[in-house]
Amino acid sequence: MEEENEQGVYGSFLLACYDEHNEEYQTICNIGTGFSEQQLEERSTSLRSKVIKNPKAYYRFADTTDPDVWFEPSEVWEVKAADLSISPVHRAANGIVDPNKGISLRFPRLLRVRDDKNPEHATTAEQVADMYRAQKINHSHNQEDEDDD
Template sequence: MVDSGVMILSTRARKGVILSDIKVAVCTFAFDILYINGRPLLHEQLKVRREELYNSFAEVPGEFRFATAITSNDLEEIQKFLENAVSSSVGDTLDLVPIAAFHGRGKRTGVYGSFLLACYDEQNDEYQSICNIGTGFSELQLEERSKSLGSKVIPKPKPYYRVADSMNPDVWFEPAEVWEVKAADLSISPVHRAASGIVDPNKGISLRFPRLQRVRDDKSPEQATTSEQVAEMYQAQKINHMNNNGEEDDE
């Protein structure tokens, strides 16, 4: 016997839909197993738990599948796997402005390890933080971006930068570059200030798992993705998730 959680899906009909026409197709994706045949697996390593999972079940097309996973020590292979996962999430990219950075450590000593990106608020003429980005860079890209932004360093943040007091970057930049970024999704954030007050009265919106796509040499910082556009993307994502889960309101 395998102990598992129970998921209940909404099957409410929308207006004008005949109940007999409603069909809900569900495919379960298993990624871990914590208890099997009276034996807890909580203290076992993930590798052992996955072996138990694969040995205990068989995939059924359209009904039951194992979640896609890899085990690797190859950084490039892991990054490629993450890129494929991210590319299947948020469809649009955002054009964001690097306004600060954190010094790199270990292999990244001598270059910036991660960057603070911001969207542009047209109404208040300010740059609002939206995420930290430190993945998706090749060594050459890190060197190029660190060198390029190194000439844009300023002693303190601009008065029109909206950043949480708890965030303390090592260096600040003039708003000079625009980076095209793709992310897994957008979420409400108590730290970042993008679109603050539009979707939530006290919180902003941030990006999860942002990855650099390219530098937009054809755009100026004032042409970056706006806070209103960020809010629209978040709302569109929320509506899409609700529709996919069958949770749309009747009215």
């Protein structure tokens, strides 16, 4: 869901998780770095036919989110990130971990496109919340270990 540059490729992408309870896609991050030229061309070519005029009613995003182009949900991307954080902008797992905020991925990087999954089988909002909670537990265990040294 983003911006096309002079070379005819999109420069960044707004990604979402799927909330199966509310049947909606909730933004989780903007990814725009770490792509090879070939990856950008492949993703842009693949998504160009999925452009839609306006966001769907079941897209959850902040009012400040204003991509140049919106896409039909069509691809599942496997993404690696530094960590997950509470976000006033992104809507992933909104209300599950924080009553008014969502969760976002920090420093996301595309690993691969998951051709074996359709968008409704993307990571769910509940799974995002679980990953966030697990990360908090792991961080506290790591700090305890460091304090023992």
